[in-house]
Amino acid sequence: xxxxxxxxxxxxxxxxxxxxxxxxxxxxxxxxxxxxxxxxxxxxxxxxxxxxxxxxxxxxxxxxxxxxxxxxxxxxxxxxxxxxxxxxxxxxx
Amino acid sequence: xxxxxxxxxxxxxxxxxxxxxxxxxxxxxxxxxxxxxxxxxxxxxxxxxxxxxxxxxxxxxxxxxxxxxxxxxxxxxxxxxxxxxxxxxxxxxxxxxxxxxxxxxxxxxxxxxxxxxxxxxxxxxxxxxxxxxxxxxxxxxxxxxxxxxxxxxxxxxxxxxxxxxxxxxxxxxxxxxxxxxxxxxxxxxxxxxxxxxxxxxxxxxxxxxxxxxxxxxxxxxxxxxxxxxxxxxxxxxxxxxxxxxxxxxxxxxxxxxxxxxxxxxxxxxxxxxxxxxxxxxxxxxxxxxxxxxxxxxxxxxxxxxxxxxxxxxxxxxxxxxxxxxxxxxxxxxxxxxxxxxxxxxxxxxxxxxxxxxxxxxxxxxxxxxxxxxxxxxxxxxxxxxxxxxxxxxxxxxxxxxxxxxxxxxxxxxxxxxxxxxxxxxxxxxxxxxxxxx
Numbered sequence: 001x002x003x004x005x006x007x008x009x010x011x012x013x014x015x016x017x018x019x020x021x022x023x024x025x026x027x028x029x030x031x032x033x034x035x036x037x038x039x040x041x042x043x044x045x046x047x048x049x050x051x052x053x054x055x056x057x058x059x060x061x062x063x064x065x066x067x068x069x070x071x072x073x074x075x076x077x078x079x080x081x082x083x084x085x086x087x088x089x090x091x092x093x
Numbered sequence: 094x095x096x097x098x099x100x101x102x103x104x105x106x107x108x109x110x111x112x113x114x115x116x117x118x119x120x121x122x123x124x125x126x127x128x129x130x131x132x133x134x135x136x137x138x139x140x141x142x143x144x145x146x147x148x149x150x151x152x153x154x155x156x157x158x159x160x161x162x163x164x165x166x167x168x169x170x171x172x173x174x175x176x177x178x179x180x181x182x183x184x185x186x187x188x189x190x191x192x193x194x195x196x197x198x199x200x201x202x203x204x205x206x207x208x209x210x211x212x213x214x215x216x217x218x219x220x221x222x223x224x225x226x227x228x229x230x231x232x233x234x235x236x237x238x239x240x241x242x243x244x245x246x247x248x249x250x251x252x253x254x255x256x257x258x259x260x261x262x263x264x265x266x267x268x269x270x271x272x273x274x275x276x277x278x279x280x281x282x283x284x285x286x287x288x289x290x291x292x293x294x295x296x297x298x299x300x301x302x303x304x305x306x307x308x309x310x311x312x313x314x315x316x317x318x319x320x321x322x323x324x325x326x327x328x329x330x331x332x333x334x335x336x337x338x339x340x341x342x343x344x345x346x347x348x349x350x351x352x353x354x355x356x357x358x359x360x361x362x363x364x365x366x367x368x369x370x371x372x373x374x375x376x377x378x379x380x381x382x383x384x385x386x387x388x389x390x391x392x393x394x395x396x397x398x399x400x401x402x403x404x405x406x407x408x409x410x411x412x413x414x415x416x417x418x419x420x421x422x423x424x425x426x427x428x429x430x431x432x433x434x435x436x437x438x439x440x441x442x443x444x445x446x447x448x449x450x451x452x453x454x455x456x457x458x459x460x461x462x463x464x465x466x467x468x469x470x471x472x473x474x475x476x477x478x479x480x481x482x483x484x485x486x487x488x489x490x491x492x493x494x495x496x497x498x499x500x501x502x503x504x505x506x507x508x509x510x511x512x513x514x515x516x517x518x519x520x521x522x523x524x525x526x527x528x529x530x
Contacts (some may be wrong), residue, residue, distance in 0.1 A: 088140075
């Protein structure tokens with residue numbers, strides 16, 4: 001599936017300033033593999049030592065948190081827009 | 094440590110005393126230092142940044158006596174706040190009452206219950222005034238002319254008011270279903286309100302994106318590490334108002350999960366600096382059942398939250414994807430505490446209970462805290478004799494809509510004594526009937 005990934009400013013130094021990446025992936029695993037291949041320096045920032053997505057990185061698909069869509073099992077649809085957003089924001093209570 | 098800040102305190106008396114503080118941002122996970130800048134995440138590992146202090150520099154000079162000599166507001170703890178050089182506060186924020194609550198205690202099985210009443214925090218009647226005061230101090234030093242926030246209401250009011258007071262432009266992003274009083278209480282200060290057709294979590298995500306594109310000081314995005322430090326003053330005040338002792342238990346409302354972790358940090362800092370004796374304090378978190386990702390994780394023994402779609406009238410706690418959820422769970426479980434949740438009807442009943450017993454009208458978050466405390470006493474997780482503080486963080490005048498229909502409409506009577514006597518007999522009769530039920 002052809003999808004678009006929005007890269008947050010904090011990570012653009014690792015994508016040569018690119019803020020938007022188009023790639024083909026069926027699911028999260030394939031998406032991250034595609035990003036690893038295109039931007040090798042990005043990998044340790046997105047995944048921890050065990051290969052899991054970092055705890056404070058949220059992934060949204062068409063503005064919905066991917067965890068509400070099945071997380072790693074979600075099958076991307078053509079035209080999906082993926083947002084990578086740090087979860088460190090909001091609430092003081 | 095890269096920054097030496099001198100801070101003017103003593104707003105109320107007008108006597109400025111200069112203190113020095115040293116602090117900087119550091120990653121909570123990989124411990125990389127980031128100096129001082131408007132940034133909330135570590136670019137290396139995407140984890141949150143935290144303010145770390147040079148405690149050695151203040152040991153022996155930041156004393157109980159020195160604190161006592163300062164004005165009764167949160168700035169008396171300036172050494173333990175990340176304030177820029179020569180900062181002079183413009184408002185006496187904080188130092189709210191810590192009240193004994195014997196009547197409420199009698200109703201819920203507590204013998205040593207206290208209420209930290211931030212329903213009367215200045216200037217906008219919620220604990221958010223503390224965090225905003227610190228965030229705006231840094232916003233000025235970083236050169237922002239516009240401040241902004243995502244908010245469930247109380248933060249909106251506080252940013253709008255303090256921005257007006259300090260000469261900032263303010264942009265406030267809120268979910269469109271916010272209570273009318275909180276919307277009015279934002280617009281009245283001249284802030285630009287942006288209503289988003291979505292949940293708070295969606296507003297929050299949008300603000301993270303906006304903060305990436307606009308050079309604004311988002312108090313709870315790029316200024317968040319500094320902002321969150323303001324929460325510690327609740328903990329400092331509790332300790333000082335207890336005569337420089339720590340309580341046995343603290344019950345804290347949780348939305349993003351930050352406050353409970355910051356009260357713990359405050360207690361740890363006071364112990365570290367020798368201002369209080371070391372003591373194990375249990376931390377208890379309170380959520381609304383309709384949005385309880387942290388309480389659910391604690392009950393299930395999980396280290397991380399699963400996000401939820403909020404469905405509760407407690408809008409100030411309606412954060413389904415809490416940023417500090419992981420750390421709140423850790424603070425609660427490591428202390429031997431617990432987390433509870435209450436339904437919306439229980440929350441409303443608890444707002445009424447607190448008002449009727451102690452004369453404190455709190456908003457929905459306070460109802461959640463009171464209701465959860467009642468459950469915790471019933472469960473035996475908090476024992477009656479233990480010194481327990483309930484954190485009441487907001488004012489009921491902002492969420493009167495949840496009490497709509499809770500009381501009968503009182504029909505007017507003519508201005509005649511005889512009419513009043515009739516009314517009195519009817520009222521007394523109603524009271525007797527109520528008592529027989």
